[in-house]
Amino acid sequence: MNTSLFGRAAFGTLASLSLALTACSGNSAGSASELSGEPVTLRVTWWGSDSRAQITEQAIAAFEKKYPDIEVKGQYKDWNGYWDALATTTAGKDSPDVVQMDELYLASYADRGALHDLGKAKKLLDTSMFDHKALATGQVDGTQYALPTGVGVSSIVVNTDLFKKYGVALPDDTKWTWDDYARIGKELTDKSGGEIHGASGAPGFYAGDVKYWARQQGGELFDKDGNVSLRPEALAGMWKYGLGLISSGAGVKASTMVEDLTAGVTAGSFATGKAAMITAYNTQLTALQQATSAHLKLLQLPHADGTEANFLKPSMYWAVSSQSRHPAEAAAFIDFLLNEPVAARILKTERGIPANEQMLAHLQLALTGPDKAAADFMDAVPQGEPPVVTPNGGSGIEPALQRYTQEVYFKKTSPEAAAQAFVKELQSEIDAAK
Incomplete structure (x- = not known):
């Protein structure tokens, strides 16, 4: 997985x-x-x-x-x-x-x-x-x-052994922001001398990423009528943040992200001890624990302005x-x-x-x-209302999203152009299914 x-x-x-x-x-x-x-x-x-x-x-x-x-x-x-x-x-x-x-x-x-x-x-x-x-x-x-x-919520899983090894303090996950995440990721990479990266990936490969980032800005991926309500600027901003993680060294290279996508969560850079943080569902903790044999901890996703962007999946x-x-x-x-x-x-x-x-x-x-x-983590995480169910015609969202994300992270397409194209393509698929 x-x-x-x-x-x-x-x-x-x-x-x-x-x-x-x-x-x-x-x-x-x-x-x-x-x-x-x-x-x-x-x-x-x-x-x-x-x-x-x-x-x-x-x-x-x-x-x-x-x-x-x-x-x-x-x-x-x-x-x-x-x-x-x-x-x-x-x-x-x-x-x-x-x-x-x-x-x-x-x-x-x-x-x-x-x-x-x-x-x-x-x-x-x-x-x-x-x-x-x-x-x-x-x-x-x-x-x-x-x-x-069953249900789950998105989280950040951290390898506390690597945080301890390189002398990096764990964040207060009730307060941290995405800027804090980038700073901590870079600190881990720098203090390890490049032996590891702070973060194993960047947002954009999964629909849950987009839903969360859209919610932080008061939006949603889909509206109640089943149409794409995602603002392209929100999507472009998410990709720009990901590019920053890659360029600073806080996150792994784009090529490694693609390798991790193929390898799966239990064989990627986090599971093999080459990265200290990963975005995952809380329900994946057991599989990650078995894969790493390290001490792991679940943290809330970074957030902005107190929004309840997380949701039951x-x-x-x-x-x-x-x-x-x-x-x-x-x-x-x-x-x-x-x-x-x-x-x-x-x-x-x-x-x-x-x-x-x-x-x-x-x-x-x-x-x-x-x-x-x-289970305890899910009880503790603030949650907003569930997003609108993926509409008829939208089931191929993640392959399309991954295609555009790779184009952006490999710098073949600008975040702005990719965001406009993605929204247009997804809406066209939904329209075609009506």
């Missing part, structure tokens, strides 16, 4: 997705409010690793024990293969009953009628223990199409396909995964820190080390 929670697909993939999903609204035959009482087979699909599959199968077995009339057949793929398969089965009106969903694709599927309105399953799917901010991350135009399995969601013939049973399955203590004990934080506050409280007593630190 890189410093986003998941890999991303390109605009071209989304174009094929849009075609595949056209007119794919479902025709579910069952009621979403009452279990049929008859033997039912559910198909459930997700992306992820073999270890995720193993614990998911354990949770499925526990569900089947509670609901002996419901058989669950699970299937999983890697990230890219998952979305190709889901688009194909949905277009063929053969979607699995329960699907793991990502924020980038939620509106794309919801707008085309491919997801069930979970508000119609209230008798079977309890959402009372979810904070309203967490619930809002799964809503499109006010309708609850998905429930987050859903790690992923569970959703019910509108094509399911058993929406009630599908809702009961999601309810079990998200609301049952036995499922929480099996799944733990593998799909993120539980968005269900009761399940998080249930787990917190047993959490230790980086898992506990990540």
Whole structure:
């Protein structure tokens, strides 16, 4: 994994997705409010690793024990293969009953009628223990199409061993600014004699970066109508700041950033001890800890003027396909995964820190080390309201953003020109999907 929670697909993939999903609204035959009482087979699909599959199968077995009339057949793929398969089965009106969903694709599927309105399953799917901010991350135009399995917030992870080794004081993260971040980064680089860099990267490779920087200036990436509201000047300013990190030596070179993008968060310059700070989600602390074997600490992102620019990021969601013939049973399955203590004990934080506050409280007593630190950090960080869900047509934002960011950091394009072009391209993709 890189410093986003998941890999991303390109605009071209989304174009094929849009075609595949056209007119794919479902025709579910069952009621979403009452279990049929008859033997039912559910198909459930997700992306992820073999270890995720193993614990998911354990949770499925526990569900089947509670609901002996419901058989669950699970299937999983890697990230890219998952979305190709889901688009194909949905277009063929053969979607699995329960699907793991990502924020980038939620509106794309919801707008085309491919997801069930979970508000119609209230008798079977309890959402009372979810904070309203967490619930809002799964809503499109006010309708609850998905429930987050877990949530996280952006952070700065620091290698305190390197700070101590080179005699650099840790900042007060309740007060520090981006100027402080640049100064501390350069101090680390200089005091190490170039052995390390202070920062492993610069902002601009992920949509979360843009959302945060836009919010610091009172703006948003998308408005409530799903259009790009990002001001090009805000984006250009973010890139200018990144160029400053590179030129001063506070951050690694642009070529190293690209190498880190390919290597992923657990094999990049921070994980290998060549940088002392990295922007990451708090939920990535455990993986980083395992990769570095160093003492790590989570800090709040630098901020400006007391703005609450940080926000809950859903790690992923569970959703019910509108094509399911058993929406009630599908809702009961999601309810079990998200609301049952036995499922929480099996799944733990593998799909993120539980968005269900009761399940998080249930787990917190047993959490230790980086898992506990990540959960405690999320409780302590001030958060604004969740951003608007990525609109239909915008799912390819990160490949495009990374392309423009590399052009700027390799000085092939000016920040101003790249910002104008990026905003125009993203809006064109959204317009094309309407």
